[in-house]
Amino acid sequence: MRNAAVTGHPIGHSKSPLIHGYWLKQHGIEGSYIAQDVPPETAETFYGSLAKHGLVGCNVTIPNKEHAYKAAEKLDDAAKTIGAVNTLWLDEDGVLNGSNTDGLGFLGNLDQILPDWDNNGNKAIVLGAGGASRAIIWALLSRGFTEVYIANRTLEKAQKLADHFGPNTIAVSWDTLGETLGEADLLVNTTSLGMAGQPELTIDLNNLSKSAVVTDIVYSPLQTNLLREAKAQGNPSVDGLGMLLHQAVPGFEKWFGVRPHVTAELREMIVKEMGLT
Numbered sequence: 001m002r003n004a005a006v007t008g009h010p011i012g013h014s015k016s017p018l019i020h021g022y023w024l025k026q027h028g029i030e031g032s033y034i035a036q037d038v039p040p041e042t043a044e045t046f047y048g049s050l051a052k053h054g055l056v057g058c059n060v061t062i063p064n065k066e067h068a069y070k071a072a073e074k075l076d077d078a079a080k081t082i083g084a085v086n087t088l089w090l091d092e093d094g095v096l097n098g099s100n101t102d103g104l105g106f107l108g109n110l111d112q113i114l115p116d117w118d119n120n121g122n123k124a125i126v127l128g129a130g131g132a133s134r135a136i137i138w139a140l141l142s143r144g145f146t147e148v149y150i151a152n153r154t155l156e157k158a159q160k161l162a163d164h165f166g167p168n169t170i171a172v173s174w175d176t177l178g179e180t181l182g183e184a185d186l187l188v189n190t191t192s193l194g195m196a197g198q199p200e201l202t203i204d205l206n207n208l209s210k211s212a213v214v215t216d217i218v219y220s221p222l223q224t225n226l227l228r229e230a231k232a233q234g235n236p237s238v239d240g241l242g243m244l245l246h247q248a249v250p251g252f253e254k255w256f257g258v259r260p261h262v263t264a265e266l267r268e269m270i271v272k273e274m275g276l277t
């Protein structure tokens, strides 16, 4: 029996056991996936001894992603560039591998909902310069986007990211966003604005081309103000729930040997469990 877990502190709110539990059942796999509280003080030691804890791997969430990054013996390109690990697995030689699957989750969601989304152009605007922003910038660059504008309330953080990711990324100030919008083939919100309990994201989408794709990584609520405005303007839009579901795919495949699908049934189950609207 192969066992995996989602680890973090606190961990009770995680939806990952529902997602992986659904796939384990769907594929008739004798395995388990539980939520395990791992305080940051003991995190690196814990990740360094997964087998001792009966685990073949795990997901890592707040506040342990940097600890997992340090604990991993081998990192893939996404983890290296993003600087944080959300998925760990022991390979056949017992080596602890680390990846960051948030960017792949972002791509998987768009690929599934709007298969031609990246044929639309190669200029994107990323709102926000936190951890989630790094994963999405990595994803866009890996798909060949050649101009990724990073707009953030604190411009210096956007500039730091642009320096990290190189010449295809450009920091822009939040105040001049209106002008930059006219350039974009894709607009993505990676800030916490629009999340339940946070202020709404209110930007004037007037200058945005009607073919530009608008997407949000916020999934609670499903229909954020940004997505509503995009729809009202006739722009194609994609909500953030699929990113949460798709980021789980690579981990499941590593731990249990089957590549699972993000089905409508899975999505409906999570929407119901979380009471999303």
Ligand code: ATR
Pocket (backbone or CB within 6 Å): 127, 128, 129, 130, 131, 132, 133, 152, 153, 154, 157, 190, 191, 192, 193, 199
């Ligand atoms: P995560 O790891 O989820 O990306 P984070 O690192 O805390 O979270 O980043 C949150 C992002 O939301 C940041 O880009 C933040 O902008 P600042 O860098 O200026 O703090 C952005 N954000 C949060 N609240 C905001 C607000 N009220 N207005 C504009 N941006 C906000």
